[in-house]
Amino acid sequence: MGRKITILGMGPSAHERRHDIERYVDGTEIWSLNNGYGTFPTLREGKKFNRFFEMHAWQYLKDWKAGQLPTGEQINHWAALNELQCPVYTGQPLPYVEQQTLIDWKQLGMHYKSLFEQISVNLDIKTGQTACYFRGSPSLMLMIALMEHDNGNTIEYIQSYGIDTSDPQHQCQRPSWSFWLSQALARGIKLGGTACRYMFDVENDAGLVGLQQRITNLTRE
Secondary structure (H helix, E strand, C coil): CCEEEEEECCCHHHHCCHHHCHHHHCCCEEEEECCHHHCCHHHHHCCCCCEEEECCCHHHHCCCCCCECCCCCECCHHHHHHHCCCCEEECCCCCCCCCEEECCHHHHHHHCHHHHHCCCCCECCCCCCECCCCCCHHHHHHHHHHHHHHCCCCEEEEEEECCCCCCCCCHHHHHHHHHHHHHHHHCCCEEEECCCHHHHCCCCCHHHCCHHHHHHHHHHC
């Protein structure tokens, strides 16, 4: 039996479950990110997070506000992360957080180098833009999980709630998230939660409306 992991974001599909989130994550390692501790107070108070991730650049974080306490006082993000009492994965040293695990970006990239080399287009010659494998913290979390799986720390199941990539800020992360979900499937890892909810988006090509249902019906015969 392999590991079971829940990745918790702060999108709509997490907010729908925040008041009884524990029944959705029971029996899994709980990974979350950024200021997700505020969305899931019962997990924070119960010290139930197994890993937390804060991968934003320091230049961004130093002026970023994590939110307000009920008193109106600003949350001290570093103190909040430290109080979780779990490893906090980060790309650079953070103040005040005692349990830090620095991510080796080179190691992560090199682990997947041969995979990228199999894909013919990884660079837009005109713009210099590289393909979006590393876009979004949730994708990087998946990459880390799959690297651990490849190195013998086997994963059986990954689910997520709140990684919806549905708002304008995070839509650009959907291709990367989709790619790494497919890589999990290629490894025989089962997916659950709302990780693939975007697959239920409606067809907007008028000429193809209804085709999906026709194919689905044919496979049921």
